[in-house]
Amino acid sequence: MFGRLNIYFREMYPLLPRLGLAAIMFFEIYFVLLLNTGVRDFRIGFQEAIGVFTIFVFLMILRIADDFKDYETDQRLFPERALPSGRVHKKDLAMALATIVSISVLLNLFFMNNQGWFLFLYIYGTLMSFWFFKKDKIQNSLPLALVTHNPVMMILNIYTITFVCYKYQLPLLSLPTILLAFTMYFPSLIWEISRKIRAPKDETAYVTYSKLFGYQKVTRFVAVITLVDIVTNILLLWKISLLGVLVLIANVLWMMVQFGQYIKDPTRFNIKERVERYTYITELTMVVSVATYLLMRMLG
Structure with a gap:
């Protein structure tokens, strides 16, 4: 066993x-x-x-x-x-x-x-x-x-x-508890939907959101959730690291470009992989920003 x-x-x-x-x-x-x-x-x-x-x-x-x-x-x-x-x-x-x-x-x-x-x-x-x-x-x-x-x-x-x-x-x-409940939830929602978005030519018997609603509509929906998600992250990180906030903004702008490119041509890349990269950078930014802040406090 x-x-x-x-x-x-x-x-x-x-x-x-x-x-x-x-x-x-x-x-x-x-x-x-x-x-x-x-x-x-x-x-x-x-x-x-x-x-x-x-x-x-x-x-x-x-x-x-x-x-x-x-x-x-x-x-x-x-x-x-x-x-x-x-x-x-x-x-x-x-x-x-x-x-x-x-x-x-x-x-x-x-x-x-x-x-x-x-x-x-x-x-x-x-x-x-x-x-x-x-x-x-x-x-x-x-x-x-x-x-x-x-x-x-x-x-x-x-x-x-x-x-x-x-x-x-x-x-x-409170505002921080509400923001945290959502900011840690949205990545799982974004990933769950994006992993079931495929280009029309790649659809199989497996049921996807893109098959049900069309890949363009679903991609736009994920893009909107992503924007809401990054707002919650920025509000929580504002008091901790302005540099981290700038990284978050740059990351989400990059992701919006990826969404736009995928809507125009879904055969260019797998959107799930781009979403995962965006999520890793976002979460890494949050973790590093908090760790850096705590380290600076210890050293100071």
Whole structure:
């Protein structure tokens, strides 16, 4: 079983990179929120480690749940993947999931300060994995699947936000918390849509947003979301790094050019790859700006 799980995690959920991603997601929200609310006395300890672990586990849950939900479809369209190919068994993933989820639940219930929000996150994730008991209706509607499933990423962000607010006695509802909930959610929404945009000649039996609505309309929609996203980033970074703000502006202008070129000629490049590059630069700018600010404070 462990050999098969190693195959799965290596191909579908690389553990160390995903743990690093979880840490970035957690501490980006953590420090951006504190710096925007005037908190300068940071107390990082065991709870923060649990927070990172919880995000890591939840992203794993989403990955495995998707493989379970799409098993029959993947057997037809992606038979080379670890689970549909038979190189990994459903029982292997179920046992691994049960073990790591149990650990995550116990850690949160005994040591964290936002148990209610944690339970809400896991309950929503569980309902989502069962298609909210409306599988036939949701599975056959790409927009409905997006509306019901993608918001879980915002709930994951709120999990971190509530932990920070409770720990440092900050208001749950404020401009920084609202902006953070959205600025950390929009990249997942943008990526989820853009990965299902294809040029007309590249469309297959796989259902995409471009097939349903036309690649031009969907690309324009993603462009609008991208602009809204960058506004939230700029507002949060304004007090931390003006240089970072300039990088964000340059990056989004570059991305708008890419959207325009793709609308004119979708055969030039894969828009998902350009969106991923834009997202990496945006998030890296946020992380580096915050890290630089904290480092300067330590040295000063």
